[in-house]
Amino acid sequence: MTTTFTLNGKQVSVDADGNSPLLWVIRDTLDLKGTKFGCGKAACGACTIHVDGKAVRSCSYAVKFAAGKEVTTIEGLSTEENMHPVQQAWMEEIVPQCGYCQPGFMMATAAMLKEIPNPTDEDIDNNIVNVCRCATYYRMRKAIHRAAELQNATTK
Numbered sequence: 001m002t003t004t005f006t007l008n009g010k011q012v013s014v015d016a017d018g019n020s021p022l023l024w025v026i027r028d029t030l031d032l033k034g035t036k037f038g039c040g041k042a043a044c045g046a047c048t049i050h051v052d053g054k055a056v057r058s059c060s061y062a063v064k065f066a067a068g069k070e071v072t073t074i075e076g077l078s079t080e081e082n083m084h085p086v087q088q089a090w091m092e093e094i095v096p097q098c099g100y101c102q103p104g105f106m107m108a109t110a111a112m113l114k115e116i117p118n119p120t121d122e123d124i125d126n127n128i129v130n131v132c133r134c135a136t137y138y139r140m141r142k143a144i145h146r147a148a149e150l151q152n153a154t155t156k
């Protein structure tokens, strides 16, 4: 079946089984490799993207459900003109180690900051439940607070 949706601001149509995970359509059909495969069971968060602004685990989200929606991947988080505060903060705090899990964490964080602009440590613990095998959690927590500061400075 053909499914049409907006990907990082551009309309795309893909011919794929409607039950295919959106992750594989993004990576293999649309050739955007920033979104990662980890567990395939909606448990680790490596595949996190946004669908209509909400964090979604794309390994467990059928492409048919994306029809008519706005899908954003890590490649679409920043614009040409402006780096997203989350990516800026991640660079400042030198968060990644191997880097594999990081796009998923950044997408989850960006979605959380829309709902909770000033997250406490408890908010972070409750909302950012992705898995990092390199255990970069301490630097990530610092970067999330820094991203909130950057975001709030640009929206004042």
Ligand code: FES
Pocket (backbone or CB within 6 Å): 036, 037, 038, 039, 040, 041, 042, 043, 044, 045, 046, 047, 048, 057, 058, 059, 060
């Ligand atoms: S690969 Fe999707 S949550 Fe782990």
Ligand code: FES
Pocket (backbone or CB within 6 Å): 096, 097, 098, 099, 100, 101, 102, 131, 132, 133, 134, 135, 136
């Ligand atoms: S930085 Fe290596 S898995 Fe998270």
